[in-house]
Amino acid sequence: MVIALLLAAAGFPTLIGPAADGKVQCFSPDPARKVCASITRFAPGAEGVIGTATTAVIGREPPVTMTTSSADTIEGERLCGVTQAADLVGATFTIAGAPADPAKTETLRDAVAKGMSPLVGHKICLTFVPDGSQFMVHTSLDDLPRPDLDQRMAWVSPADGWKVAP
Numbered sequence: 136m137v138i139a140l141l142l143a144a145a146g147f148p149t150l151i152g153p154a155a156d157g158k159v160q161c162f163s164p165d166p167a168r169k170v171c172a173s174i175t176r177f178a179p180g181a182e183g184v185i186g187t188a189t190t191a192v193i194g195r196e197p198p199v200t201m202t203t204s205s206a207d208t209i210e211g212e213r214l215c216g217v218t219q220a221a222d223l224v225g226a227t228f229t230i231a232g233a234p235a236d237p238a239k240t241e242t243l244r245d246a247v248a249k250g251m252s253p254l255v256g257h258k259i260c261l262t263f264v265p266d267g268s269q270f271m272v273h274t275s276l277d278d279l280p281r282p283d284l285d286q287r288m289a290w291v292s293p294a295d296g297w298k299v300a301p
Contacts, residue, residue, distance in 0.1 A: 150209050150263070151177050151185065153290040161291040162191075164269065170300045171291070183208055187216070193247065195301040197231040201247060213275075215260040223248045223255075263288065 151160075154177040161171035173191035180186045190202040203226045207216035228235040228243045235243060248255075257277050263270040266287070274284035291297040 150212060150214060156292075157294070158290040158292055159297070161289050161297055162272070162286050164287065164289040164291065164297075166289075168300075169291075169295065169297045171297060172286075172299070172301075174293075174297070174299050180206065185209065185214070190299045192299055192301050193228075193243075194230075198229075198301050199235075199243070200229045200299055201243070202227045210260065213260040213262050215258055217256065217258050218251065218254045220248070220255050223251060 159177075160175040161173075162175070163172035165171070173189055175187055175189045178186035178188075185207045186204065187207050188202060188204045190200050193199050193201045203222050205216050205219070205222045207214055209215075223244060226244055226247060228240055230239065254276070260275045260278070262273045262275075264273060269287050269289040272286050272288045274281045274286075276284070
């Protein structure tokens with residue numbers, strides 16, 4: 136109880152408490168390579184809003200990553216947010232580790248916006264269910280279960296060499 140109160144006072148609800156220690160969420164972790172399909176970082180915000188920044192692999196050859204920022208909330212035991220078109224417009228990209236040039240960035244933004252259009256304006260919630268040293272993340276879209284979007288997640292420290300890669 137004391138730890139939960141300290142985390143809440145620091146701006147991190149218990150659900151994402153490890154973020155207060157500098158940890159990040161690693162989705163689809165590969166512990167042998169210290170690689171994640173995506174990494175989400177958290178920043179406490181005002182009035183219950185949680186700032187999130189997610190970097191995800193969106194292409195394998197050459198490796199392409201996308202970073203987006205959004206504002207989420209805690210609803211009970213779920214982390215929830217509504218995907219906004221503005222989140223995609225602000226996305227940044229790297230190709231083989233280097234920032235994408237402006238023309239390639241626009242091409243990638245357009246492709247991502249088309250691919251993610253079914254999710255824009257809809258509430259996505261994640262529920263984290265402990266599973267050994269990791270979590271199974273169950274996803275809902277507008278409060279309807281979407282098991283096809285479920286994935287594994289582990290809290291990791293970037294200082295330990297974890298990174299986003301295919």
